[in-house]
Amino acid sequence: MCRADPVRLPRRTISTMTDDVHLVRRPRRLRTTPAMRNFVAETHLEPNQLVLPMFIADGIDSARDISAMPGVQQHTEESLLRTAEEALTAGVGSVDLFGVPTPESKDATGSQAWAVDGVLNRGLSALRREFGDDLIVMADTCLDEFTDHGHCGVLTEDRFGTTVIDNDATLPLYARMAVAQAEAGAHVVSPSGMMDGQIAVIRRALDDAGFQDVSILAYSAKYAGAFYGPFREAVGSSLQGDRKTYQQDPRNARESLMEVDLDIAEGADMVMVKPAMPHLDILRQVADISTVPVAAYQVSGEYSMITAAAQNGWIDREAAIMDSLTGIRRAGADIILTYWATEAAHLLRG
Numbered sequence: 001m002c003r004a005d006p007v008r009l010p011r012r013t014i015s016t017m018t019d020d021v022h023l024v025r026r027p028r029r030l031r032t033t034p035a036m037r038n039f040v041a042e043t044h045l046e047p048n049q050l051v052l053p054m055f056i057a058d059g060i061d062s063a064r065d066i067s068a069m070p071g072v073q074q075h076t077e078e079s080l081l082r083t084a085e086e087a088l089t090a091g092v093g094s095v096d097l098f099g100v101p102t103p104e105s106k107d108a109t110g111s112q113a114w115a116v117d118g119v120l121n122r123g124l125s126a127l128r129r130e131f132g133d134d135l136i137v138m139a140d141t142c143l144d145e146f147t148d149h150g151h152c153g154v155l156t157e158d159r160f161g162t163t164v165i166d167n168d169a170t171l172p173l174y175a176r177m178a179v180a181q182a183e184a185g186a187h188v189v190s191p192s193g194m195m196d197g198q199i200a201v202i203r204r205a206l207d208d209a210g211f212q213d214v215s216i217l218a219y220s221a222k223y224a225g226a227f228y229g230p231f232r233e234a235v236g237s238s239l240q241g242d243r244k245t246y247q248q249d250p251r252n253a254r255e256s257l258m259e260v261d262l263d264i265a266e267g268a269d270m271v272m273v274k275p276a277m278p279h280l281d282i283l284r285q286v287a288d289i290s291t292v293p294v295a296a297y298q299v300s301g302e303y304s305m306i307t308a309a310a311q312n313g314w315i316d317r318e319a320a321i322m323d324s325l326t327g328i329r330r331a332g333a334d335i336i337l338t339y340w341a342t343e344a345a346h347l348l349r350g
């Protein structure tokens with residue numbers, strides 16, 4: 001029987017126990033002063049890389065707090081413009097608008113999504129009229145806020161009587177919604193419903209309607225999960241159940257790369273990974289292969305966790321905001337959607 005050789009420990013060339021310490025490499029040298037740390041910093045975040053997600057609600061006459069997201073509000077048109085102005089003044093590059101229709105106006109297909117006078121389209125045109133091309137106006141392109149069942153696509157029954165989301169019947173509705181958003185003045189549409197083929201039909205519909213210059217930010221790698229919890233209140237969601245038949249399974253990484261490849265092939269101008277923090281490894285992998293700019297969405301649950309801990313005095317709010325955004329940027333995001341966009345822009349400008 002042969003026995004393995006005894007494990008040989010590497011010989012330490014430096015003894016820290018003796019007087020003859022001679023460390024040639026001392027990583028701490030480059031951490032000595034703020035100026036030195038700034039000098040060697042690899043990761044830079046600029047306010048114009050930030051996108052502020054915002055909510056415009058129908059049927060309210062003053063801005064309404066969202067209790068699960070302290071500091072974030074559902075807006076009237078007037079408070080929307082005022083808050084967007086603050087973002088622009090702080091240097092934020094873009095706002096991404098979500099619509100909150102009245103419960104009575106929701107229906108099975110989400111038809112308020114493409115109605116010219118639907119709350120989201122009214123908000124988009126108000127933003128574009130007010131800010132022109134100074135602020136990038138981005139639209140959330142998904143039906144879930146507008147459907148009475150709260151799903152991102154239309155429902156059908158399979159032949160066994162089970163209710164399922166009808167991918168292909170949803171696509172033309174996304175196309176209509178995207179064209180209505182472009183007509184309202186959106187510079188960017190951002191399909192977030194995770195239907196297969198959504199980028200291709202939207203690109204085609206925009207081009208056919210003469211909107212060649214309206215770009216598409218694809219929510220390519222969007223994972224199902226608990227971190228969207230506070231957002232449900234933010235948009236008054238009607239959803240029962242979950243979105244696991246269309247959003248990705250957090251146990252999988254490879255399919256994110258396929259989703260990104262498909263979206264770029266279908267015409268996406270930018271791709272996204274979402275939520276950011278639980279999927280920073282995916283963000284890095286996507287950034288390594290993407291031929292278009294990469295965005296990450298720091299979602300409602302990420303926002304609310306830090307906010308709640310800070311309110312309890314358990315965490316330093318501003319430091320935690322910057323730690324989280326720096327991590328997302330370092331992981332590979334060129335663009336970050338964050339409810340702290342305006343505040344972070346102020347912090348970045350010192």
Ligand code: PBG
Nearest residue numbers: 142144192227228231299300301
């Ligand atoms: C759905 C959509 C969601 C978010 C953005 N778009 C909710 C979901 O997928 O369940 C969540 C954003 C957030 O949590 O901040 N169109």
